[in-house]
Amino acid sequence: MKRALLAALCLLASAARAASLPPGIANVSYSVWTVSGPTVLLKFMLPAPVAESLTQTGMPLLTTRKLGDYVMQHVAVQAAGRDCPAVDQGYDLGKVDPIAVGPDLYGFEILFRCAAPGQLTLRDEVLFARSPGHINFARVDKDGHAAAQLFTATQRTLPVPAGSAMPAAGLGSLARLGATHLLLSLDRLCFLVGSLLLIRRKEEAAYGFAALLIGYALSLAAAAPDWIVPRATLLEAFMGFMVALLAALITLRELRQPRLAALGCPALLLVLALVTAVTHADWEPLVLFGGALFAAGLLTASEWLTERAWLLPVALVGFLDGFAVPSALAPVHLLHESQLKMTAGFDLGSALAAAAVMAIPLGLFALARGRIAAAPRVVVNELAAASLGGLGTFWLLRRLFTGL
Amino acid sequence: MATRDIHALGAAVLAYRPQRSALLPAAGILIGLLCAGIGLFHRTAREATEVPPGYVALVNQKGILMSDLIAQATTRFGKPFTEITRKERARVLRDMIDEELLVQRAVVLDLPETTTEVRDAMTGGVNAQVAAPILAIEPTDEQLRAYYDAHRSKYTADGSMTVRDLVLHVGGYENADQTAAQARIDATEAVYQLRSGVSIDYVMEHFGFLDSGKLQNETEPDFAAKLHLGDTLYAVAAKLNEGDVSDPVSDTDGVHVLVMERRRLPSTADFTSARNAVYADYREDMSKAAQRENVKILRSQAQIILGPGESE
Numbered sequence: 001m002k003r004a005l006l007a008a009l010c011l012l013a014s015a016a017r018a019a020s021l022p023p024g025i026a027n028v029s030y031s032v033w034t035v036s037g038p039t040v041l042l043k044f045m046l047p048a049p050v051a052e053s054l055t056q057t058g059m060p061l062l063t064t065r066k067l068g069d070y071v072m073q074h075v076a077v078q079a080a081g082r083d084c085p086a087v088d089q090g091y092d093l094g095k096v097d098p099i100a101v102g103p104d105l106y107g108f109e110i111l112f113r114c115a116a117p118g119q120l121t122l123r124d125e126v127l128f129a130r131s132p133g134h135i136n137f138a139r140v141d142k143d144g145h146a147a148a149q150l151f152t153a154t155q156r157t158l159p160v161p162a163g164s165a166m167p168a169a170g171l172g173s174l175a176r177l178g179a180t181h182l183l184l185s186l187d188r189l190c191f192l193v194g195s196l197l198l199i200r201r202k203e204e205a206a207y208g209f210a211a212l213l214i215g216y217a218l219s220l221a222a223a224a225p226d227w228i229v230p231r232a233t234l235l236e237a238f239m240g241f242m243v244a245l246l247a248a249l250i251t252l253r254e255l256r257q258p259r260l261a262a263l264g265c266p267a268l269l270l271v272l273a274l275v276t277a278v279t280h281a282d283w284e285p286l287v288l289f290g291g292a293l294f295a296a297g298l299l300t301a302s303e304w305l306t307e308r309a310w311l312l313p314v315a316l317v318g319f320l321d322g323f324a325v326p327s328a329l330a331p332v333h334l335l336h337e338s339q340l341k342m343t344a345g346f347d348l349g350s351a352l353a354a355a356a357v358m359a360i361p362l363g364l365f366a367l368a369r370g371r372i373a374a375a376p377r378v379v380v381n382e383l384a385a386a387s388l389g390g391l392g393t394f395w396l397l398r399r400l401f402t403g404l
Numbered sequence: 405m406a407t408r409d410i411h412a413l414g415a416a417v418l419a420y421r422p423q424r425s426a427l428l429p430a431a432g433i434l435i436g437l438l439c440a441g442i443g444l445f446h447r448t449a450r451e452a453t454e455v456p457p458g459y460v461a462l463v464n465q466k467g468i469l470m471s472d473l474i475a476q477a478t479t480r481f482g483k484p485f486t487e488i489t490r491k492e493r494a495r496v497l498r499d500m501i502d503e504e505l506l507v508q509r510a511v512v513l514d515l516p517e518t519t520t521e522v523r524d525a526m527t528g529g530v531n532a533q534v535a536a537p538i539l540a541i542e543p544t545d546e547q548l549r550a551y552y553d554a555h556r557s558k559y560t561a562d563g564s565m566t567v568r569d570l571v572l573h574v575g576g577y578e579n580a581d582q583t584a585a586q587a588r589i590d591a592t593e594a595v596y597q598l599r600s601g602v603s604i605d606y607v608m609e610h611f612g613f614l615d616s617g618k619l620q621n622e623t624e625p626d627f628a629a630k631l632h633l634g635d636t637l638y639a640v641a642a643k644l645n646e647g648d649v650s651d652p653v654s655d656t657d658g659v660h661v662l663v664m665e666r667r668r669l670p671s672t673a674d675f676t677s678a679r680n681a682v683y684a685d686y687r688e689d690m691s692k693a694a695q696r697e698n699v700k701i702l703r704s705q706a707q708i709i710l711g712p713g714e715s716e
Contacts, residue, residue: 283443290439297432
């Protein structure tokens with residue numbers, strides 16, 4: 001118990017470092033490129049938390065003008081290998097025109113006019129140097145046809161074909177994006193690796209993979225009719241809760257009095273729900289209350305359904321992670337079909353990466369078993385539960401109250 | 405109860421296992437997921453694909469009212485809406501859609517923050533909107549008369565005068581022999597003679613009066629005369645009728661005698677003849693009062709922080 005508490009404290013302290021960028025798929029920006037002959041009108045949008053992360057790179061006072069200048073310096077349109085100049089839009093607007101694009105978003109318009117006709121190349125370097133995981137969701141409008149595209153750290157330029165329509169982002173790049181998203185999300189990684197501690201037999205591993213893939217598939221099915229979108233900040237906070245819930249599941253197997261864990265975790269969540277209700281939060285109390293009920297039911301059921309109960313949280317994490325893209329794509333106003341294709345490709349990459357994250361340690365363990373002395377299971381479970389509990393709680397509280 | 409008994413009771417409670425039923429945990433899981441789902445997700449905003457009743461078009465989900473189309477079309481073509489052809493109606497609608505697109509573009513460009521012409525137009529619009537309910541109420545005759553009585557000076561035409569300002573200077577090296585007392589005595593005698601019909605030129609020559617030079621010796625409006633004569637002399641001149649001669653008036657440069665050659669008194673227009681002007685002024689004042697009240701309310705609801713050293 002002392003080791004567990006110490007581990008939890010250490011991890012909480014280390015995890016208490018301020019996050020530089022928002023979690024999950026919230027580290028995004030958006031661009032709409034309207035190509036009309038030799039002119040390209042760029043509308044660039046940056047969420048406020050992402051823009052404010054620039055204050056750590058030498059922009060001590062974030063003003064709209066400074067941010068606009070930064071964007072101007074990091075985007076370009078090229079024709080025949082030369083940069084096309086940005087046009088001064090007159091009337092005191094300058095070359096970078098701040099526009100109103102909604103709450104919590106900075107927006108800018110830049111008009112490029114190319115002297116030489118021919119194939120154009122769009123370039124976006126905003127934030128990639130600082131954050132390799134940053135994604136720019138782009139929409140390229142050309143000749144009345146809109147194509148959904150991506151700018152990433154590894155793909156900072158997009159050629160615009162001269163005579164034909166602009167192609168949409170390929171399945172490969174979307175899947176790569178999904179995989180990168182998952183591999184850079186510490187909370188998802190912690191959950192997936194931690195869930196391996198609940199596997200006792202080979203068939204349970206297969207069930208785990210199946211639950212994960214079912215979760216992603218259900219997410220795609222739910223996103224397909226475009227009826228619902230998640231509240232991104234709450235979704236990320238709920239992910240933190242899932243990590244803490246996994247810790248409770250692991251602890252439940254080791255405790256002599258499992259009823260404590262079965263009731264303690266939901267009780268704490270109920271207290272948190274009351275606190276958020278008193279502070280007049282909008283949807284947080286309902287989410288926390290639902291989480292408390294879910295945790296109580298799951299932990300109670302896992303007392304006798306030890307081998308199966310953990311599959312539900314795994315499926316749930318897959319389901320929630322599958323909504324990463326739909327919540328992020330709203331400002332770009334893609335056609336429903338394009339959005340669905342992006343979601344499917346992204347989820348495919350995430351699911352494959354998640355399965356790999358679970359499969360690789362299992363495979364290594366299967367190979368190494370019997371060859372090296374294994375650490376006592378109880379110690380490993382204790383440390384893992386402490387770490388996951390500390391981290392999960394930290395993520396839940398931080399994302400709930402600060403959105404970071 | 406002994407401590408051992410309490411511990412034993414607690415252990416018994418914790419160890420208690422009711423008959424196992426999956427119903428309660430399953431219900432907890434389902435209800436929990438439902439509650440969490442309602443909090444985590446929300447419906448996507450549905451875009452309208454049909455024009456709602458009362459509207460004639462949607463531009464980026466913002467409606468153009470049928471009533472606006474009717475008003476604009478009848479104003480443009482000067483005939484009832486029922487007589488307007490489909491082609492004319494389509495032309496008006498096209499212009500209204502273009503206007504809506506430009507207005508939306510102005511909002512996106514945040515022109516109200518950056519462009520003075522837009523700010524002026526918006527300020528005028530808000531002031532007109534605030535004054536509209538006041539202007540919709542027609543004032544009664546009693547209200548207009550009360551306003552007229554309170555603001556008579558607005559409806560008073562200025563008078564005019566042709567006045568000679570004769571001065572007997574006192575002091576200075578040119579008038580070393582002239583004392584103030586002596587000048588006063590001479591002036592009194594001069595006034596007596598002027599009132600007896602003696603000519604001004606004779607009196608000026610005999611007593612040593614000079615024209616002060618303050619006036620042009622032509623008809624001047626009262627306000628101009630006041631400006632030239634100064635308050636002291638104008639106060640005396642204002643009381644003179646045509647042909648009157650004032651008593652001697654001591655001023656800083658000597659003793660003055662004013663001769664009113666021609667006088668047209670200020671006249672106040674009567675209410676009937678000034679009614680149109682009174683009506684316009686009354687409504688203007690009411691509008692301004694409403695606009696001032698509106699600004700007062702806006703200020704009371706606003707958070708205004710002035711920079712260091714600034715004041716208003």
